[in-house]
Amino acid sequence: MTTTDHLTAPSAPPAGPPPAAVGDWTPEELESNGRLLLKRLSEHFASLRTQPVTTDRSAKDIHQLFDEPLPRDPQDFAAVLDQTWRDVRPHLTQWNHPRFHAYFSNSSSGPAILAETAAAALNVNVMLWDAAPAAAAVESTVLRWLCEMLAYPADGDAVLVDGASLATLYALAAAREHLTGLDVRRTGLAGGPVLRVYASDQTHSSIDKAALTLGIGLDNVVRLPARPDGSMDPADLDARLREDVTNGYRPLAVVANVGTTSTGGIDPLDDIAELCTRHGVWLHVDAAYGGFWRLAGPVRPHLPDLAVADSLVANPHKVLLCPMEASALLSRHRDALTNTFRLVPEYLTTRHEDGGVDFMNYSLQLGRQFRALKLWWILKTFGTDGIAARLTASTTLADRLRSVAAAAPHWQVTNAHTPFPLVCLRYAPDGLDRTATDDLNRRIHHRVNAGHRSYVSHTVTDDGYVIRVSIGNIHTRAEDIDALWDELTAAARQEGGHL
Ligand SMILES: Cc1ncc(COP(=O)(O)O)c(C=O)c1O
Structure with missing residues (x-):
């Protein structure tokens, strides 16, 4: 080293904490983490029908799962994904489940799932x-x-x-x-x-x-x-x-x-x-x-x-x-x-x-x-014919439930007027007044939902308390409707057994 080297040589970094991380995941990290997620999703869809449709944990228990301090240190994405699959997924109400029939049952589909990711990536x-x-x-x-x-x-x-x-x-x-x-x-x-x-x-x-x-x-x-x-x-x-x-x-x-x-x-x-x-x-x-x-x-x-x-x-x-x-x-x-x-x-x-x-x-x-992207991808990849076929399949499943219920003793389909795959059911055994029948249907509804295998909602109409079954998820098949009917009739037997 000459006597003038100190004028050009880079000075040593000042002592102290390492520089803050900058930038995003590398493209390679995005791809490998993305693969982890896609693998989870494909396993999720493969086992969806056998998963509970709702959680059995209390609100307090679920809050406790997430009651953690603000993370200061970076965490490995694989660990975060593990935690999501362990603590979040099982304690959701699974709207994309083939046995979700509450409110208005709807679907998420492959192109929409990917489009939401693409729209976020492009940050539109x-x-x-x-x-x-x-x-x-x-x-x-x-x-x-x-x-x-x-x-x-x-x-x-x-x-x-x-x-x-x-x-x-x-x-x-x-x-x-x-x-x-x-x-x-x-x-x-x-x-x-x-x-x-x-x-x-x-x-x-x-x-x-x-x-x-x-x-x-x-x-x-x-x-x-x-x-x-x-x-x-x-x-x-x-x-x-x-x-x-x-x-x-x-x-x-x-x-x-x-x-x-x-x-x-x-x-x-x-x-x-x-x-x-x-x-x-x-x-x-x-x-x-x-x-x-x-x-x-x-x-x-x-x-x-x-x-x-x-x-x-x-x-x-x-x-x-x-x-x-x-x-x-x-x-x-x-x-x-x-x-x-x-x-x-x-x-x-x-x-x-x-x-x-x-x-x-x-x-x-x-x-x-960029909400339109998911619709653009859905409409292009399924086509209106593909969507129409899937929607028609839901109406066929609703007809299946209506006809089995209409033929069963004491069961009524109270909204036979609707062309939509929305079936309102009421169990009305002889000898019960309206209040008692309302109460019985409420108990049947809650018993079915407490099983976590199917999920239905209710409404109150001029007929009284009715159990609402909305059919509209693309994963729903005849076996799901038959399983729901078994659960409804089993619940009616258990709740109305004294009759
Ligand atoms: C007939 C009808 N209108 C409006 C709404 C509100 O819809 P959104 O949840 O998109 O605000 C609903 C919700 O189910 C509905 O059933």
Whole structure:
């Protein structure tokens, strides 16, 4: 070493902690960890039918599994995955299980599972055209395809949102903006007329949440008693609209159903649309559940024409082999949504390009997931024929359950009116009054669920407490329906054994 070397030689790193880690996993790490996950998933699907559909652990026990300190040191992904498979997976309610029949049974499918990973990897934000050009184009195409599947006009406004609850909120906001003589967007509600929304008493509670959010108020959601098949009576609606107008209320919108939550009821859309036109009221149709069943041959002839709706919501995440979250909000009126929600501060202005779509202007959401990718992959890889075949298979399974129940002593199918694969069952042995029969069905329901082999939900209708069996998972087969029927009848014997 010469006497001048110290001027050019790199100085020794200062003593102290090692430099903080930077960057992500290497591409090789991503691939090897990804393989670990895919292996787990393939084992999961191979054994799904034999896994419990629900957990038997208490909330306290489950919280305890995750009651750990904030991790400061990096952990090996394989260990984290092990813990997930040990502590998370068994204590989920498995919505993708072939014996999950609660609420509205739905499916996640291979292309959607991979699409969610790809969308996260690409870290897409579909807020402005410039922020995600091809993603916005894919969303436009997917929305056009969804309109075609619903036979709904595709030349209006359309957007993918997280769920039907927010879609209905946005639709009612658009209806309000559409009202002549008001400018709520600019001046707010103060001093204006009292707005009212009309629906049957079978309409989903999301309409109430929309009303309380939009300043309409729960008292101004007029709920008309549904007919025995769960549908709205247009004559009642007409009478109520007239009465309210006479009393100074301003009817804002009617929310009609294609597939009510409790029993799969369908409102007479043509008659309701005619009334809405006559009274100058917006018609929003909640086809969150029923809309995409239109693909299934046995269901389609029973469905009304959706094109009469001023706005419409239909949920891919309920029917189209698509996991949460994906809901299509459509309006046949061009600019109905953008007139309501467009608001562009300086920092979000971009160059304007013909054909560019800024999806941030279609709802309240600015940053948005690339939800369309999973639908694009599902629709391309299964095709509508492939989806239709799977949906039709669910209707066949529902028919199987209906016919075995209808033939069994004391069992009733209380919603024979519905074309959807949603079967409401009630066990009604002779000699019990309504309260006792309700209690018996509640116990049967809870006993079935306590077995953790099948999972069903319930509702209360004019018939009383009924056990709801929704069939819509692509893994469900006849053996699962037969197993559920065995569990239901065994539970009825055990709970009603004293009869
Ligand atoms: C008929 C109907 N509308 C709306 C909703 C709300 O759907 P989401 O969970 O997508 O908000 C549901 C939920 O099951 C429903 O059954």
